[in-house]
Amino acid sequence: MQVTMTVNDTEVTREIEGRLLLVHFLRDVLSLTGTHWGCDTSNCGTCVVWMDGEPVKSCTVLAAMADGHEVRTVEGLAQNGELDPIQQGFMQCHGLQCGFCTPGMMMTCRALLDKNPDPTDAEIREAISGQICRCTGYSTIVRSVRWAAVHEAAAAQQEVTA
Amino acid sequence: MTTVQDPKFTEFHDNDQKPVGFGRMLRKEDPRFVRGRGRYTDDIQLPGMLHLAILRSPFAHARVLSVDTSAAEASPGVRLVVTGAMLAEKGLAWMPTLSNDVQAVLATDKVRFQGQEVAFVVADDRYAARDALELIEVDYDVLEPVIDARRALEPDAPLIRDDLQGKENNHVFDWETGDEAATEAVFASADVVVQEDIVYPRVHPAPMETCGAVADFDAVEGKLRLWSTTQAPHAHRTLYAIVSGIPEHKIQVISPDLGGGFGNKVPIYPGYVCAIVGSILTGKPVKWMEDRSENLISTGFARDYIMRGEIAATRDGRILAIRTNVLADHGAFNGTAAPVKYPAGFFGVFTGSYDLQAAYCKMTAVYTNKAPGGVAYACSFRITEAVYLVERIVDCLAHELDMDPAELRLKNFIQPDQFPYETKTGWVYDSGNYEPTMRLAMDMAGYADLRKEQEEKRARGELMGIGISFFTEAVGAGPRKNMDILGLGMADGCELRVHPTGKAVVRLSVQTQGQGHETTFAQIVAEEIGIPPADIEVVHGDTDQTPFGLGTYGSRSTPVSGAAAALVARKVRDKAQIIASGMLEVSVADLEWVKGSFQVKGDPGKSVTIQDIAFRAHGAGDLPEGVEGGLEAQICYNPSNLTYPHGAYICVVDIDPGTAQVKVRRFVAVDDCGTRINPMIIEGQIHGGLTDGVGMALMEMIAFDEDGNCLGASLMDYLIPTSLEVPDWETGYTVTPSPHHPIGAKGVGESATVGSPPAIVNAVVDALKPFGVRHADMPLTPSRVWDAMRGRATPPI
Numbered sequence: 007m008q009v010t011m012t013v014n015d016t017e018v019t020r021e022i023e024g025r026l027l028l029v030h031f032l033r034d035v036l037s038l039t040g041t042h043w044g045c046d047t048s049n050c051g052t053c054v055v056w057m058d059g060e061p062v063k064s065c066t067v068l069a070a071m072a073d074g075h076e077v078r079t080v081e082g083l084a085q086n087g088e089l090d091p092i093q094q095g096f097m098q099c100h101g102l103q104c105g106f107c108t109p110g111m112m113m114t115c116r117a118l119l120d121k122n123p124d125p126t127d128a129e130i131r132e133a134i135s136g137q138i139c140r141c142t143g144y145s146t147i148v149r150s151v152r153w154a155a156v157h158e159a160a161a162a163q164q165e166v167t168a
Numbered sequence: 169m170t171t172v173q174d175p176k177f178t179e180f181h182d183n184d185q186k187p188v189g190f191g192r193m194l195r196k197e198d199p200r201f202v203r204g205r206g207r208y209t210d211d212i213q214l215p216g217m218l219h220l221a222i223l224r225s226p227f228a229h230a231r232v233l234s235v236d237t238s239a240a241e242a243s244p245g246v247r248l249v250v251t252g253a254m255l256a257e258k259g260l261a262w263m264p265t266l267s268n269d270v271q272a273v274l275a276t277d278k279v280r281f282q283g284q285e286v287a288f289v290v291a292d293d294r295y296a297a298r299d300a301l302e303l304i305e306v307d308y309d310v311l312e313p314v315i316d317a318r319r320a321l322e323p324d325a326p327l328i329r330d331d332l333q334g335k336e337n338n339h340v341f342d343w344e345t346g347d348e349a350a351t352e353a354v355f356a357s358a359d360v361v362v363q364e365d366i367v368y369p370r371v372h373p374a375p376m377e378t379c380g381a382v383a384d385f386d387a388v389e390g391k392l393r394l395w396s397t398t399q400a401p402h403a404h405r406t407l408y409a410i411v412s413g414i415p416e417h418k419i420q421v422i423s424p425d426l427g428g429g430f431g432n433k434v435p436i437y438p439g440y441v442c443a444i445v446g447s448i449l450t451g452k453p454v455k456w457m458e459d460r461s462e463n464l465i466s467t468g469f470a471r472d473y474i475m476r477g478e479i480a481a482t483r484d485g486r487i488l489a490i491r492t493n494v495l496a497d498h499g500a501f502n503g504t505a506a507p508v509k510y511p512a513g514f515f516g517v518f519t520g521s522y523d524l525q526a527a528y529c530k531m532t533a534v535y536t537n538k539a540p541g542g543v544a545y546a547c548s549f550r551i552t553e554a555v556y557l558v559e560r561i562v563d564c565l566a567h568e569l570d571m572d573p574a575e576l577r578l579k580n581f582i583q584p585d586q587f588p589y590e591t592k593t594g595w596v597y598d599s600g601n602y603e604p605t606m607r608l609a610m611d612m613a614g615y616a617d618l619r620k621e622q623e624e625k626r627a628r629g630e631l632m633g634i635g636i637s638f639f640t641e642a643v644g645a646g647p648r649k650n651m652d653i654l655g656l657g658m659a660d661g662c663e664l665r666v667h668p669t670g671k672a673v674v675r676l677s678v679q680t681q682g683q684g685h686e687t688t689f690a691q692i693v694a695e696e697i698g699i700p701p702a703d704i705e706v707v708h709g710d711t712d713q714t715p716f717g718l719g720t721y722g723s724r725s726t727p728v729s730g731a732a733a734a735l736v737a738r739k740v741r742d743k744a745q746i747i748a749s750g751m752l753e754v755s756v757a758d759l760e761w762v763k764g765s766f767q768v769k770g771d772p773g774k775s776v777t778i779q780d781i782a783f784r785a786h787g788a789g790d791l792p793e794g795v796e797g798g799l800e801a802q803i804c805y806n807p808s809n810l811t812y813p814h815g816a817y818i819c820v821v822d823i824d825p826g827t828a829q830v831k832v833r834r835f836v837a838v839d840d841c842g843t844r845i846n847p848m849i850i851e852g853q854i855h856g857g858l859t860d861g862v863g864m865a866l867m868e869m870i871a872f873d874e875d876g877n878c879l880g881a882s883l884m885d886y887l888i889p890t891s892l893e894v895p896d897w898e899t900g901y902t903v904t905p906s907p908h909h910p911i912g913a914k915g916v917g918e919s920a921t922v923g924s925p926p927a928i929v930n931a932v933v934d935a936l937k938p939f940g941v942r943h944a945d946m947p948l949t950p951s952r953v954w955d956a957m958r959g960r961a962t963p964p965i
Contacts, residue, residue: 023295030294039211040204042427044376045460049883052376052427080204093202097194100852104682105201106208106376106427131891138883140376140428141682143855144891 009073014082022069029053031069032079040080040109051137054110055079061114080109091154092116101150103141110137115151124155189695192848196686206425212382212395214453218247220446221297222439223287223304225279228313228537228876232275235287239303245296247450251287252276263411266435266653269502271540273438280328280500281539282876283465285438290446290454313537313876314338317474317497320534328500328535338535340498345516345593346528354489354526358480364564367945368553370472370870372464373545374888377427379467380457381440383447395422396440399433399679400719403656405711407436423709429681431544434505434721435468464886465878468541469870472497473553477561485571487580489526490519492557496533504542506549507651513543513550514642516593520558521602521640522580527592537876546860546921549722551641559637559926567942573636578606595642597812598906605902606638609816609838612900618820626938631823635931639923642810643915644727661715662732664740665800668786670779672699676708677717678729683917684849689733691845696737698764698778723915732805734910739801744781750792751776751784811906811914815839817927823935828954830866830932838900842914850916855897857920863889865928869947
């Protein structure tokens with residue numbers, strides 16, 4: 007079957023098997039290997055991408071289900087070569103170690119900040135609770151999201167004053 | 169977007185201010201990871217690459233009567249189907265394990281655990297390979313499995329390893345350490361003796377990235393390139409050479425970015441060998457990537473020790489001796505990755521941080537019909553089990569004496585003036601100063617106030633527990649004369665080359681799995697030679713590009729390879745000093761090193777930078793007599809002793825009396841890992857290990873039913889902590905440098921995984937004191953805590 011979707015602002019059309027998972031479509035067909043495959047059962051969240059702006063676990067979404075939709079992956083987080091504050095936050099606050107869960111974590115955290123620009127620690131923990139990180143113990147991920155929130159707020163404030 | 173400075177976050181910004189050396193510095197590897205540009209094994213895509221999938225046994229113990237692959241071979245997209253019988257014809261059906269046992273690559277005679285490799289398919293894509301697995305017909309004759317280690321040595325137990333000539337039982341090894349008679353004498357005359365049966369259940373490292381490989385055999389060059397998830401690329405290459413007959417210089421093992429390891433990626437797995445065979449037979453690159461269930465049911469597990477602990481003491485709380493008897497479950501093949509002379513790893517440090525009169529351990533290891541492995545999951549070669557045993561039994565003693573567990577520990581610590589301290593089991597602790605570490609943890613936790621709060625809560629019927637553990641680890645194996653894996657001495661090489669413009673490349677034998685080697689090792693070299701970390705490229709994980717060494721596990725990287733990096737940099741600096749003496753026309757003795765340059769003593773105006781020296785070393789003009797051009801050195805570091813980090817952990821839990829759910833409210837961790845290279849990375853390592861500890865203490869267990877079905881075969885069944893099960897970690901530190909390590913660093917990667925489970929279990933047991941509970945086995949799930957509250961023993965594993 008043929009699918010057409012927009013991935014990171016670019017429209018792509020491919021001939022695929024109907025059973026192909028979105029995670030494998032992104033990784034093996036489009037070579038967007040930033041999205042990872044970790045468990046098959048929707049437990050680990052290394053495969054989180056956005057479909058129409060909502061985080062989804064791409065190991066349990068068929069590529070066919072993304073037909074006609076907008077998909078965004080970690081490769082589409084930075085804009086015009088400038089890292090998203092969430093990416094900067096993860097680097098500044100040691101929110102990653104092996105980097106395997108990081109793309110999925112960042113996609114979820116970016117979506118959280120889009121809805122709730124000033125989340126509490128508890129709200130951040132709730133937002134990432136469907137994902138597993140084996141390295142960081144989560145405290146530094148919470149700090150990373152807070153870093154992004156504080157810096158975005160400060161940047162917005164600066165724009166207003168300017 | 170504008171980047172702004174927020175004073176609240178200044179602690180996150182102190183890094184890049186410092187041009188060289190130790191201190192908080194952002195990681196050099198992060199820019200690629202946050203962009204999704206890490207390169208993991210499954211990201212490798214080669215032209216014409218095929219995909220491999222493995223058929224696994226559904227039974228724990230069964231004779232393989234026949235394997236019919238005809239339908240699979242006819243399946244669309246299939247290029248190759250291989251069975252154990254086909255491998256046997258090539259002499260490849262069995263491979264050595266890291267413990268001098270053998271393991272089946274593909275089963276020929278019997279399957280010995282659920283999930284064992286039986287056949288493999290190579291096809292055009294992942295899905296076609298999986299489809300074909302369904303079409304392979306295997307006829308099994310199911311045999312009685314041995315699942316409980318206690319059953320393995322019964323006279324009528326089924327024989328698991330009938331492949332081993334002359335093997336008549338399921339016994340793997342007996343091992344003992346310490347002085348049995350002396351220990352018995354102390355126990356016989358002691359005021360107080362406490363005994364407890366303590367189980368450390370089987371758990372799994374479960375890194376987020378599963379194991380896999382891409383094999384590319386070039387028949388013309390005769391060269392095998394293997395990208396694989398390995399923590400020890402050089403050791404793997406040597407073993408592949410020995411097994412396959414491909415000459416070692418024609419094998420290149422590349423360990424790209426690893427999505428976590430935790431020991432899971434130390435062994436050689438059958439899948440790697442299958443990928444190599446698949447590539448040789450098809451003439452194409454072949455990728456094998458296991459799924460999560462395969463990872464959980466077939467790769468290196470951890471723990472599975474059934475321990476009886478005994479402690480002897482005086483009535484006033486002086487600990488005299490510790491004795492233990494251990495039954496170790498090694499699974500179907502002895503795949504433990506431990507130094508050859510140490511079949512029980514470094515379990516001998518079960519004497520803990522205490523000054524004892526005697527100690528003795530007797531251990532028996534057995535085969536069972538469960539997955540092979542044995543040393544994995546950040547355990548520092550079985551120190552996790554040893555520390556759990558001693559810290560649990562010390563708490564049992566505190567319970568018996570009705571003494572505060574902090575006070576009991578403080579009373580029995582090895583004193584600072586006793587170091588180097590030789591334990592009753594022969595381990596020489598290099599350095600330590602335990603009391604300040606313990607006191608700092610108690611201060612940070614507000615220990616006295618916590619006890620008061622607990623008293624008030626108990627009066628109201630609330631269940632609050634405070635748990636303490638104090639650990640000493642032994643990490644950084646060698647030295648090579650005592651420690652080897654399959655004959656390969658545990659030492660590590662390092663090469664440093666300074667380019668003409670003063671930029672450098674350092675090549676390591678160890679391999680990061682997320683620990684940040686590209687940053688830490690650049691900092692070590694920077695500290696020694698004064699070139700900024702940003703100007704130092706760290707090369708690792710490729711056997712064609714790096715010197716030989718035994719790899720990263722047992723917290724070895726900093727103690728062994730870190731020492732190598734420091735010493736190779738000093739070697740380069742010594743040469744730079746000679747060249748500088750020529751440049752400044754003074755004698756070598758008249759120069760002093762001021763980080764980054766040599767200057768004439770007493771004349772700071774006359775100096776040359778390391779960059780100037782590097783250019784001179786490669787440039788035109790004369791060098792001092794006898795000095796070769798270039799500025800580089802290499803070294804193979806053979807540690808003279810292990811290093812012994814220590815730490816004090818305090819955990820506070822609340823238990824819901826209605827549901828028996830344990831909530832970890834606070835966790836204070838004070839670590840002493842000697843000299844601290846990058847505090848940010850150290851803190852991260854500790855946070856991760858503490859989370860492992862919560863998992864093992866409260867959630868994780870690889871359980872089996874009586875038929876040997878693995879009950880933890882997915883992340884729905886094998887529970888790993890999420891952000892909701894762990895608190896915001898509170899960390900502190902003390903610094904007691906290692907006297908023999910060139911920079912005094914001790915290693916920290918596994919400290920928290922080792923030290924945290926007893927603190928958590930001690931806290932839960934402490935909370936249950938009103939119910940008279942002295943011990944309960946991990947994982948302390950609500951049902952187990954509920955049972956403990958009602959005086960019921962924890963169900964057997």
